[in-house]
Amino acid sequence: MKALRSSINHVPITLAIVIATAVAACGGQPAAAPQATQPPAATNTSxxxxxxxxxxxxxxxxxxxxxxxxxxxxxxxxxxxxxxxxxxxxxxxxxxxxxxxxxxxxxxxxxxxxxxxxxxxxxxxxxxxxxxxxxxxxxxxxxxxxxxxxxxxxxxxxxxxxxxxxxxxxxxxxxxxxxxxxxxxxxxxxxxxxxxxxxxxxxxxxxxxxxxxxxxxxxxxxxxxxxxxxxxxxxxxxxxxxxxxxxxxxxxxxxxxxxxxxxxxxxxxxxxxxxxxxxxxxxxxxxxxVFKYVGTEEVRTQTAIDNGFDSMQDITVGALQAIINQNSKWHAWYDQKPYAVADPCARIISINSAKKPWDDKDMRNMLSDVMDRKQIVDIAYEGSTTLAAYFWPNYPSMKPYSDLVDPQVEQDMLSPQLAKAEAILKAKGYTKGAKYWSKDGQDLAIQIQVPEDFIELQRIGDVYVEQLQKFGINATEAKLGAVYYTNASTGDYEAQSNWFACGSVNEPWTTLNQFTGAAAPLGQAAKGGPIDNQWRWSNKQYTDIVAQLGVTKETDPKYLDLAKQAITILYNELPAFPAAQSRKIVxxxxxxxxxxxxxxxxxxxxxxxxxxxxxxxxxxxxxx
Amino acid sequence: MAAVASNSSAQLTQTPARRTGVRDMPWLNAKFVAGSIVILLTLLFGLLGPLFWNTDLAYTASSPLNLPPAWVEGGSPDHPLGTESNGRDMLAQLIVGIPASLKVGVVAASIGMAVGILLGSTAGYVGGWPDHIIRTITDSVITIPSLMVLIAIAAYVSMPDTTAMALILALFAWPGPTRLIRSQVLTLRERGYVRMALLSNVPTLEIMLVEMVPNMLPWLAASLTGGISGAILGETGLEALGLGPTRVPSLGMIINYALNSTALVRGMVWWWLPPIIALVVIFTGFFLMTIGLDEIANPRLRGYSNVK
Missing domain, CATH: 3.40.190.10 (Periplasmic binding protein-like II)
Known part of the structure; x- marks a missing residue:
C-alpha cells in the first residue's frame, strides 16, 4: 500500500512539473498573422x-x-x-x-x-x-x-x-x-x-x-x-x-x-x-x-525560434505562425496564407477494392461524393493549401492533363454530392436508420488507417471521418505505426489516407501507371506500379491504355487522347480519390x-x- | 468486514473517550469523503454536461477554428472555453473527455482487480505450486516496464474507441492487486472464522470469495482507486504520444492534439491547460480516496498507536 501511495503521490507532482514547464515554454499571446514582409534578397543568385x-x-x-x-x-x-x-x-x-x-x-x-x-x-x-x-x-x-x-x-x-x-x-x-x-x-x-x-x-x-x-x-x-x-x-x-x-x-x-x-x-x-x-x-x-532531430514539433518550433535551425522540414501552420511571430528572420514561401509551396504528391484516400463492399465502384464513388474537400482545406490544412480534384499536383506543367478530367466530374468533386451518395446507397439496398445506413441488419462502416507519425494525413482522416459519420457511415480512424505501410502492401486495410498515387509533375503517365497491373492477392505483398497495385484494383482496359500511353511520344496526336481515356476510366472507377493538394511549409x-x-x-x-x-x-x- | 470491525472495537475498549469520535466511523474519514466528493463532482460534470451543452461540438469540424475563451478579446459566448485548430469546442471536449478517461481507468482497473482477486486469493489460500507459479509470473510481469510494452502494442493494434485502450491497459493492471490480495489472504486464512469455515466443510471457493474477500474490502477499494489513477495515467501517456483513439475526445487525446498543433508556442493556453487541470483534479480526488481508504483499513494511520 505504501508503494501504491508513493506512486500516486508522484502524479500531482509530475503534472505540476508539466504545467510549470508548459507555462515556461508558452509564448504568452496567441500567434498573430505574420507580417507581409519579403525575405532578404539573395546576394549571389539570380x-x-x-x-x-x-x-x-x-x-x-x-x-x-x-x-x-x-x-x-x-x-x-x-x-x-x-x-x-x-x-x-x-x-x-x-x-x-x-x-x-x-x-x-x-x-x-x-x-x-x-x-x-x-x-x-x-x-x-x-x-x-x-x-x-x-x-x-x-x-x-x-x-x-x-x-x-x-x-x-x-x-x-x-x-x-x-x-x-x-x-x-x-x-x-x-x-x-x-x-x-x-x-x-x-x-x-x-x-x-x-x-x-x-x-x-x-x-x-x-x-x-x-x-x-x-x-x-x-x-x-x-x-x-x-x-x-x-x-x-x-x-x-x-x-x-x-x-x-x-x-x-x-x-x-x-x-x-x-x-x-x-x-x-x-x-x-x-x-x-x-x-x-x-x-x-x-x-x-x-x-x-547538421541534420538534427530535437523532438516534437513544440521543441522543433522553439529550437527554430532560438536560431537552432536554418531550414525546417514541413511544419504546421500554427508552428509557422509561432516562429515568424517571435523571430522575424524566418520566412516561408509566402508570408501570408497559404504560406506553403505546393508539394508534388497530392493527398488521396486509397480504397481497397478487394474488400467488400468497396469492390463495387459505385460504393467507392459514393465515398468520394460524401467528401467535402473545401472543409478539408479549411480545417485539416487551416487554409494552407488549395482545393483541387486531381491525383497529381496542380502545377502549370500538369494543366494540359488536368484539363482532360471531365469538367462536370471535377466540379462535382469540389463540393459534397450527398444526394448522389444517398441515391447510390438506396439503389444498393441500404436504408437509413437513426444514425447509420444499413443493409441486412448491418451498419455500413469503414475504417480509415493513418500513419501515426504523419500529422497532415491524420488531420485529413479526422475531418473525413466526421463527414462520413454525419452522412451516416460508421467511420473510424486507426493510427498505426510501421504496420501502416505493411498493411498498404498486403492489403490489410479498407481505406488509407496517403499519397501513393505520387509521381507525375510534368506528364501524366507516372501517376496513371501506379494503378496498372494485376491486383495483388490479399495478404501477399504488392510490388507497386506495373507489377501489381496496392489498391487491389485491376482493370485490363485501363492497363492496356496506360501501357500504350507509356510508349507514345508527348508530341504524338494520339497522346492526349490516350491520356484522356485512361483518366476517364480512373475517375469513373475511383480505386482512390483525391482529398487535397498537398503543401509543404518549409x-x-x-x-x-x-x-x-x-x-x-x-x-x-x-x-x-x-x-x-x-x-x-x-x-x-x-x-x- | 464485520469481523474486522468487531475485532477492532474489542481491542479499543481500553480508550472509551474515543468511542464516539469520528475516527470510530471510519467511512466518514475526511480524506475519503473529500476525495469522493471531488470524483463525484467530476462525474457529474461529465454526466450532466450533455444536458446543458451540445456535445456534438466535441468532434472535428463542428466549430470555428482557434477561438479564445469568451472572456478574451476575439472569443465568443457560443464557445465559452474557446475552440482549437480542428474545429472542436473545448467545453464540449471536456464534457465528453472526462467521463471517457474515467471509463478507461475504471474498466482497466476493474479488470485488473478481478484478475487480481482470482489469482491473489488462489495463491494466498491454496498455496503450494499454484502459489509458486502465480507469484513467479506476477513478480516477473511487475518488473516489465509497462509503458514501453503498451506503446509497442498500441502501435500495432487499431484502437477505434476507448474500450480497446482499456483492455490493453488491463494487461498490466493485475499484478499489483494480485500481490496485495495474496499477502492479505495469507494473514486472513489463519483467522478463526476462516478455520471455522474450513472445519465446517465450506467449499474452498466459497471461503475465498464469501468469507475472505468481504473482509478485504477497504484494501481492495484502496487498490482499485489507485489502479484507476494508474490506468488513467497510462491512458493519458499513450494518448498524449498519439497512440489512442482519435475521434471521441479523452483528456489524453486533447493533450495529444494540442502538442501536435503546437498549442504551447502558439499561446493557446485554453487548449492545453483545461485537460491538465481536469487530470490534476481527478488524480487528487483518487489520491485522497486512496489514502482515506488506507486509513479506514489501517487504524494505525488514524492515530490508534496502541492497536496491536
Missing amino acids: AAAATSAATAAATPTTAAAANPMDYLNADRADTFMIDQPYKLDTFDNWNPYIPGNAFGWGMSEIGMDDLMYLNYGDGKHIMWMAEKVDSNADDTVWTLHLRKGITWNDGVPFTADDIIYTINLQQKNDKLTNHFYWVQWLKSVEKVDDYTVRYTLNKTNPRFADERISGGLGVFPDVFIPKHIWENVKDPTTFKNYDPSKGLPLGTGPYILAKTTTNETIFVRNDNWWGAKTGFAKLPEPKKV PFNYTYWTGYPTRDNYYIFPCNWCNLWVVAMTKLSKAQ
Missing part, C-alpha cells in the same frame, strides 16, 4: 542563373583544401542546421538497398549527386553529373554523356563503369531498388567510353530520362554506388556501408559523412568536391551541415544564411529532404 547550374559556374577551386574533419569544429556561423522531424533509428545502416537505411539523413541530399534535377518551378532540367542525354528516333536507344572530372570523394574517378555496375547489380538481384524497372525496360547497358553510357531498351520509352525524375527520384538509378568498393562486397543486401573512418558511405557530393548518433548526422565539406574543382558549381559555403532562417530558393527566385524546389537539395547548398551565402 533566377536566370538558377535554371542552369552550368551557367552558375564558379571559378575552379585552386586553394589548398582543408582536412574535412577539421570542419567538425566549425562554429555556428559556418554551420547549416537542418531540422529532422523523426529519430534516426538505424544510424549505422547506410546501404541504400536495405529498408530503413539512413540515406535520407543527408547522404541523398548533400552526400551524393544525381545526373540531373527537375526544377518544378519552370519544369526545366538542371543538368548536373550528366552533360547531355539523347535518344534515337524511336526512343529505344538512349545515350548518356557524363561531365568530365567527376570523382568520388576518395579521389577515384566516377565513370561509366560505376553506372553500369550499379544497374547490373540491381538487375540481377530482385531485392535491390529498381530491379523490376530494369527487368521490364532494359535490354542492355554498355560503356561507349568512360564518359558515355548507352542504354538499349526492350521497347520504346519516350520518357526514359524523364519518368524517374517526375517523382523527384533523380534520373536512372536513384543512387549510384562506387564499383571499386562494392565489387568487393559479398552480399549487397546485408552490407551496412558504414565506416566514416574509411570514408563510407562514399559519395560524389560536396559533403562527407563525419559522425552519426540517433539524433543527428554531421556532414563536413569536401573542399576537393569535383563540382567546384571543375568550375561547374560554387563550393558550398557552410563548412558543416521556412528558412535568414540569420546566418541567405540565397535560399524563394517564390521570386525559384531555382529549385525548396525541399531539404530531397536529392535536389544539393543544388540549394551551392547557392547559399553568409548573411551580411
Whole structure:
C-alpha cells in the first residue's frame, strides 16, 4: 500500500512539473498573422542563373583544401542546421538497398549527386553529373554523356563503369531498388567510353530520362554506388556501408559523412568536391551541415525560434505562425496564407477494392461524393493549401492533363454530392436508420488507417471521418505505426489516407501507371506500379491504355487522347480519390544564411529532404 | 468486514473517550469523503454536461477554428472555453473527455482487480505450486516496464474507441492487486472464522470469495482507486504520444492534439491547460480516496498507536 501511495503521490507532482514547464515554454499571446514582409534578397543568385547550374559556374577551386574533419569544429556561423522531424533509428545502416537505411539523413541530399534535377518551378532540367542525354528516333536507344572530372570523394574517378555496375547489380538481384524497372525496360547497358553510357531498351520509352525524375527520384538509378568498393562486397543486401573512418558511405557530393548518433548526422565539406574543382558549381559555403532531430514539433518550433535551425522540414501552420511571430528572420514561401509551396504528391484516400463492399465502384464513388474537400482545406490544412480534384499536383506543367478530367466530374468533386451518395446507397439496398445506413441488419462502416507519425494525413482522416459519420457511415480512424505501410502492401486495410498515387509533375503517365497491373492477392505483398497495385484494383482496359500511353511520344496526336481515356476510366472507377493538394511549409532562417530558393527566385524546389537539395547548398551565402 | 470491525472495537475498549469520535466511523474519514466528493463532482460534470451543452461540438469540424475563451478579446459566448485548430469546442471536449478517461481507468482497473482477486486469493489460500507459479509470473510481469510494452502494442493494434485502450491497459493492471490480495489472504486464512469455515466443510471457493474477500474490502477499494489513477495515467501517456483513439475526445487525446498543433508556442493556453487541470483534479480526488481508504483499513494511520 505504501508503494501504491508513493506512486500516486508522484502524479500531482509530475503534472505540476508539466504545467510549470508548459507555462515556461508558452509564448504568452496567441500567434498573430505574420507580417507581409519579403525575405532578404539573395546576394549571389539570380533566377536566370538558377535554371542552369552550368551557367552558375564558379571559378575552379585552386586553394589548398582543408582536412574535412577539421570542419567538425566549425562554429555556428559556418554551420547549416537542418531540422529532422523523426529519430534516426538505424544510424549505422547506410546501404541504400536495405529498408530503413539512413540515406535520407543527408547522404541523398548533400552526400551524393544525381545526373540531373527537375526544377518544378519552370519544369526545366538542371543538368548536373550528366552533360547531355539523347535518344534515337524511336526512343529505344538512349545515350548518356557524363561531365568530365567527376570523382568520388576518395579521389577515384566516377565513370561509366560505376553506372553500369550499379544497374547490373540491381538487375540481377530482385531485392535491390529498381530491379523490376530494369527487368521490364532494359535490354542492355554498355560503356561507349568512360564518359558515355548507352542504354538499349526492350521497347520504346519516350520518357526514359524523364519518368524517374517526375517523382523527384533523380534520373536512372536513384543512387549510384562506387564499383571499386562494392565489387568487393559479398552480399549487397546485408552490407551496412558504414565506416566514416574509411570514408563510407562514399559519395560524389560536396559533403562527407563525419559522425552519426540517433539524433543527428554531421556532414563536413569536401573542399576537393569535383563540382567546384571543375568550375561547374560554387563550393558550398557552410563548412558543416547538421541534420538534427530535437523532438516534437513544440521543441522543433522553439529550437527554430532560438536560431537552432536554418531550414525546417514541413511544419504546421500554427508552428509557422509561432516562429515568424517571435523571430522575424524566418520566412516561408509566402508570408501570408497559404504560406506553403505546393508539394508534388497530392493527398488521396486509397480504397481497397478487394474488400467488400468497396469492390463495387459505385460504393467507392459514393465515398468520394460524401467528401467535402473545401472543409478539408479549411480545417485539416487551416487554409494552407488549395482545393483541387486531381491525383497529381496542380502545377502549370500538369494543366494540359488536368484539363482532360471531365469538367462536370471535377466540379462535382469540389463540393459534397450527398444526394448522389444517398441515391447510390438506396439503389444498393441500404436504408437509413437513426444514425447509420444499413443493409441486412448491418451498419455500413469503414475504417480509415493513418500513419501515426504523419500529422497532415491524420488531420485529413479526422475531418473525413466526421463527414462520413454525419452522412451516416460508421467511420473510424486507426493510427498505426510501421504496420501502416505493411498493411498498404498486403492489403490489410479498407481505406488509407496517403499519397501513393505520387509521381507525375510534368506528364501524366507516372501517376496513371501506379494503378496498372494485376491486383495483388490479399495478404501477399504488392510490388507497386506495373507489377501489381496496392489498391487491389485491376482493370485490363485501363492497363492496356496506360501501357500504350507509356510508349507514345508527348508530341504524338494520339497522346492526349490516350491520356484522356485512361483518366476517364480512373475517375469513373475511383480505386482512390483525391482529398487535397498537398503543401509543404518549409521556412528558412535568414540569420546566418541567405540565397535560399524563394517564390521570386525559384531555382529549385525548396525541399531539404530531397536529392535536389544539393543544388540549394551551392547557392547559399553568409548573411551580411 | 464485520469481523474486522468487531475485532477492532474489542481491542479499543481500553480508550472509551474515543468511542464516539469520528475516527470510530471510519467511512466518514475526511480524506475519503473529500476525495469522493471531488470524483463525484467530476462525474457529474461529465454526466450532466450533455444536458446543458451540445456535445456534438466535441468532434472535428463542428466549430470555428482557434477561438479564445469568451472572456478574451476575439472569443465568443457560443464557445465559452474557446475552440482549437480542428474545429472542436473545448467545453464540449471536456464534457465528453472526462467521463471517457474515467471509463478507461475504471474498466482497466476493474479488470485488473478481478484478475487480481482470482489469482491473489488462489495463491494466498491454496498455496503450494499454484502459489509458486502465480507469484513467479506476477513478480516477473511487475518488473516489465509497462509503458514501453503498451506503446509497442498500441502501435500495432487499431484502437477505434476507448474500450480497446482499456483492455490493453488491463494487461498490466493485475499484478499489483494480485500481490496485495495474496499477502492479505495469507494473514486472513489463519483467522478463526476462516478455520471455522474450513472445519465446517465450506467449499474452498466459497471461503475465498464469501468469507475472505468481504473482509478485504477497504484494501481492495484502496487498490482499485489507485489502479484507476494508474490506468488513467497510462491512458493519458499513450494518448498524449498519439497512440489512442482519435475521434471521441479523452483528456489524453486533447493533450495529444494540442502538442501536435503546437498549442504551447502558439499561446493557446485554453487548449492545453483545461485537460491538465481536469487530470490534476481527478488524480487528487483518487489520491485522497486512496489514502482515506488506507486509513479506514489501517487504524494505525488514524492515530490508534496502541492497536496491536
